[in-house]
Amino acid sequence: MAIAAHDAADRVDQLIILTERLTALIALGAAAFEQRRPHEAAQYVEETSRLANLYRHESTRVRANPALIESAPLARRVALTRATEAFDAVLARQGRALEAARTITEGLVRAIAEEVASQRTENAGYGAAGAIQRTDAPTSITLNQRA
Template sequence: MAIAANDAADRVEQLIILTERLTELIASQAQAFEERRPQDAAGLLDETSRLANLYRHESARVRADTRLVQSAPVAARARLVRATEAFDAVLARQGRAIEAARTVTEGLVKCIADEVTAQRNKAVVYGATGAQNVGATATAITLNKRA
């Protein structure tokens, strides 16, 4: 999928619209993570993924051939630069929110695993000298990496 632009000015306007919409979506996702409601971010995932892929494709095309936007009005190109800067700021915010959520989730998983281990009965086994050793049984924990 690519932007079908008539000329450089049209391409810049479409890139601005794309960048601003992607910024809105990612800001909404970051807010959901900050409010500890990641399930709210999931509803935006399909559109965000589609637009992010289009943005990646189009930005690569423009980097490879700057003539695609060179003849656009300076004011429009300046708006695109501002939209891109806002997008970068929202990406950084989302990264911080996701990292915080990951840290909390990992902490919860560790606490649960520690509690499960503490609640398990201790096994009584015979050691090399024939004496009974009381030690924890080996346990396995399966984690869902999609969580």
């Protein structure tokens, strides 16, 4: 999918609209994570993904062929630059919010795993032959160190 523009000014205007909409969606998702309500960010994932793919495609086209926007009015190109700067700032904000959420999640998983492990050793006793005898039922837990 690509932007169908009539001329350079139209392309720049469409890129500004695309960038501003993508920025707004990512900001909403970042706010949801910052407010510790990541489930609310899920509603933006599909549109964000679609627009991000279009943005990637169009920015690659413009980078490869700057003539696509060179003849657009300077004021519109400056507006596109400002929209792109705002987009970059929101991406950085989202990155910090996601990193915080990941850190919290890892901490919770680690705390749960440590509690399970401590309870397993508390229930261990020695049998008649001196071997450790477990009185609890087997329990499994999987930890992904990269999550």
